Amino acid sequence: MLDMVIYGNSILNYILCILTIVASIFIAKMVGKFIKTHLIKFANGTKTKLDDILIYSLNTPLLVSIVIFGIYFGIKFLALPSHILDLIHKGIGIALTFCGVAFVERFVDKAIELYIVPLVEKTETHIDDQLLPALRKLLRLIIYIFAILFILKNLGYDITTLLAGLGIGGLAVALAMQDTTKNLIAGLIIIFDKPFKLKDWIIFDGGEGIVEEIGIRSTRIRTWDDSLIIMPNSSLVDAKIINMSAMRKRRVKMTIGLTYDTPPEKIKRAIEIIKDILDNHEAVVEPKRVHFVEYGDWSLNLRVEYFIKNLGFDYYLNALNETNLKIKEEFKKEGIEMAFPTYTVYLERDNKTSDN
Numbered sequence: 001m002l003d004m005v006i007y008g009n010s011i012l013n014y015i016l017c018i019l020t021i022v023a024s025i026f027i028a029k030m031v032g033k034f035i036k037t038h039l040i041k042f043a044n045g046t047k048t049k050l051d052d053i054l055i056y057s058l059n060t061p062l063l064v065s066i067v068i069f070g071i072y073f074g075i076k077f078l079a080l081p082s083h084i085l086d087l088i089h090k091g092i093g094i095a096l097t098f099c100g101v102a103f104v105e106r107f108v109d110k111a112i113e114l115y116i117v118p119l120v121e122k123t124e125t126h127i128d129d130q131l132l133p134a135l136r137k138l139l140r141l142i143i144y145i146f147a148i149l150f151i152l153k154n155l156g157y158d159i160t161t162l163l164a165g166l167g168i169g170g171l172a173v174a175l176a177m178q179d180t181t182k183n184l185i186a187g188l189i190i191i192f193d194k195p196f197k198l199k200d201w202i203i204f205d206g207g208e209g210i211v212e213e214i215g216i217r218s219t220r221i222r223t224w225d226d227s228l229i230i231m232p233n234s235s236l237v238d239a240k241i242i243n244m245s246a247m248r249k250r251r252v253k254m255t256i257g258l259t260y261d262t263p264p265e266k267i268k269r270a271i272e273i274i275k276d277i278l279d280n281h282e283a284v285v286e287p288k289r290v291h292f293v294e295y296g297d298w299s300l301n302l303r304v305e306y307f308i309k310n311l312g313f314d315y316y317l318n319a320l321n322e323t324n325l326k327i328k329e330e331f332k333k334e335g336i337e338m339a340f341p342t343y344t345v346y347l348e349r350d351n352k353t354s355d356n
Contacts, residue, residue: 009078017074024070028063035059049114057107061099068095094151101147105140112136133213186233187216200245201313204236208244249285249307250316256327257299257339266336267292267300273330274304281326283308283319299339 004011035055043051072092075085196202200211202221209223219236221229258270274290285307293303308319331338 008080013077013079016077020074020077021067021070024067024074027070028066031066032059032063053107053110053114056110057103061103061106064102065096065099068092068099090155093154097147097151097154101143105143108139108143109136112139133215137216182234186237187214187219189237190214190219190233195241196243196245200243203242203244204231205239206231245310247310249310251305251307252320252323253303253305256302256304257296258302259337259339260298260300262300262336266334267302269334270302270331270336273334273336274302274327277323277326277330278306281319281323283311283315284323285309296339298342 006014039055043055072089075088080088190196196211198211198214202208202211204221207221207223207229209221209229211219212222212228213220214233218230218232221231223229256270256274258267262270271290271292275288278284278288278290287305287307289303289305291303292300294301308316310316
């Protein structure tokens with residue numbers, strides 16, 4: 001029965017092919033387990049980071065390569081037409097090339113993460129923080145471009161002719177990519193001109209939020225409701241931008257209304273209380289202004305203006321909360337009443353009586 005021939009191959013040959021592939025999968029799993037249980041622990045115990053990078057980079061590409069070689073040797077048990085064999089061999093070559101590319105890409109990216117990123121975080125300038133993500137993407141792009149050229153060369157294409165064709169078509173591509181080029185230049189302008197930087201709170205034409213990433217083509221901004229706005233860099237460069245994080249201090253301006261039956265002495269006392277609270281709060285800075293400014297429709301209005309140190313939005317809200325509560329507490333102690341909209345209505349009674 002094993003000698004029965006189906007499509008030019010015996011059943012035994014098919015079984016051997018399948019067993020070879022299954023064995024390669026089993027070997028790949030065993031190698032993966034060995035890497036996790038032994039090599040990674042060994043790498044974690046050494047002082048150098050190079051072995052960590054090497055194991056991380058080699059792990060997945062190596063396991064996939066083992067399976068690919070299993071397929072290659074499994075196919076050898078089968079008698080296949082030359083054109084099919086040639087197609088399979090080319091496919092295996094492409095797959096192995098991408099495994100090599102994955103190894104190089106993971107190695108470079110992990111090396112940047114473990115060696116370059118810590119150095120960048122120690123610097124005072126924010127320019128390198130913004131350029132590094134873009135450079136990492138650019139390196140990945142370059143690696144994959146070389147990989148594609150290598151694959152095309154192995155497939156029999158003339159790379160020299162292809163590159164010459166790319167040179168001729170470069171003008172057409174450049175014209176077609178005007179917007180991309182504009183966004184790239186705008187991204188560099190944002191990085192070096194620094195109208196804002198990473199983690200800044202900005203308001204712009206179209207919304208507001210926190211800057212999460214300044215990329216080659218676009219800038220990602222996280223809004224307060226946690227949605228993500230992706231703005232082309234050229235649009236941001238041309239837009240009016242208010243950088244809220246660049247404020248040195250945050251302004252507070254409000255009106256406190258006192259009831260009309262408040263005597264002048266208590267109005268003066270209210271002003272003194274507010275000034276004293278502002279003077280003694282560590283978050284409040286100059287200028288501080290408290291004045292009795294107008295007779296409102298239903299209240300005697302005190303204009304209060306002061307500034308809070310810009311140490312973050314939560315810091316601002318906490319300081320505002322504390323000063324407002326303190327004002328309310330002190331007014332209650334002094335018997336000073338705050339006004340709310342009220343109206344006095346006079347009703348005129350008709351005393352005329354009708355004749356019987």
